[in-house]
Amino acid sequence: DGGITQSPKYLFRKEGQNVTLSCEQNLNHDAMYWYRQDPGQGLRLIYYSQIVNDFQKGDIAEGYSVSREKKESFPLTVTSAQKNPTAFYLCASSIASTSGELFFGEGSRLTVL
Amino acid sequence: RKEVEQDPGPFNVPEGATVAFNCTYSNSASQSFFWYRQDCRKEPKLLMSVYSSGNEDGRFTAQLNRASQYISLLIRDSKLSDSATYLCVVKDNAGNMLTFGGGTRLMVKP
Numbered sequence A: 001d002g003g004i005t006q007s008p009k010y011l012f013r014k015e016g017q018n019v020t021l022s023c024e025q026n027l028n029h030d031a032m033y034w035y036r037q038d039p040g041q042g043l044r045l046i047y048y049s050q051i052v053n054d055f056q057k058g059d060i061a062e063g064y065s066v067s068r069e070k071k072e073s074f075p076l077t078v079t080s081a082q083k084n085p086t087a088f089y090l091c092a093s094s095i096a097s098t099s100g101e102l103f104f105g106e107g108s109r110l111t112v113l
Numbered sequence B: 001r002k003e004v005e006q007d008p009g010p011f012n013v014p015e016g017a018t019v020a021f022n023c024t025y026s027n028s029a030s031q032s033f034f035w036y037r038q039d040c041r042k043e044p045k046l047l048m049s050v051y052s053s054g055n056e057d058g059r060f061t062a063q064l065n066r067a068s069q070y071i072s073l074l075i076r077d078s079k080l081s082d083s084a085t086y087l088c089v090v091k092d093n094a095g096n097m098l099t100f101g102g103g104t105r106l107m108v109k110p
Helices: none
Strands: A004-007 A010-013 A019-025 A031-037 A043-051 A054-057 A064-066 A076-078 A087-094 A108-112 B004-006 B011-014 B019-025 B032-038 B044-050 B055-057 B060-065 B070-075 B084-092 B097-100 B104-109
Touching: A004 A087, A010 A019, A019 A031, A019 A087, A019 A108, A043 A064, A043 B097, A076 A087, B004 B084, B011 B019, B019 B084, B019 B104, B032 B060, B032 B070, B044 B055, B044 B060, B070 B084
Parallel strands: A010 A108, B011 B104
Antiparallel strands: A004 A019, A019 A076, A031 A043, A031 A087, A043 A054, A064 A076, A087 A108, B004 B019, B019 B070, B032 B044, B032 B084, B055 B060, B060 B070, B084 B097, B084 B104
């Protein structure tokens, strides 16, 4: 079955530790995205990638880093510089950046203690 | 002012009721509009695109009002399974980026 897989689903970390969230897709989509969702708020774009080996900052990129070395993979690192890292992180892909239809993974819920 | 605004709700309605949500957007250059559905603690999924002429998909009808810069979603004959958060999404063709509203929570009760 084609889809997007995020891991881990739940993650607890101590303050000051870097964390990497995995996102893999087998939909052959060019564009991939990372969003953050906080309670009562809409999704906010962290980073996006329109094609392999290229990525751009979204609205709230500070304290995060990404890589896009393979078309299928777009991992997100939450660094210790991110002031409020506890959130629900959603990875998505679309066939192209011009498409309005995003396919989301099931999300990773990060709690920093 | 937020770029995409929605009433967070919750809207509590009985089964069988008709319910409507509005969403306003601030960027007049916005070109494409969508409704996504998000179940509790799950990922969002595309419900329907919103076309200029309005469109219907079963019990769901979406409308666009460019002059007043809002889109609406009407759900007829509500089912218990319609309980979810409905996210309004707007795309600016210049940047190709999607902007999400905060969502409107719907609870359909027996």
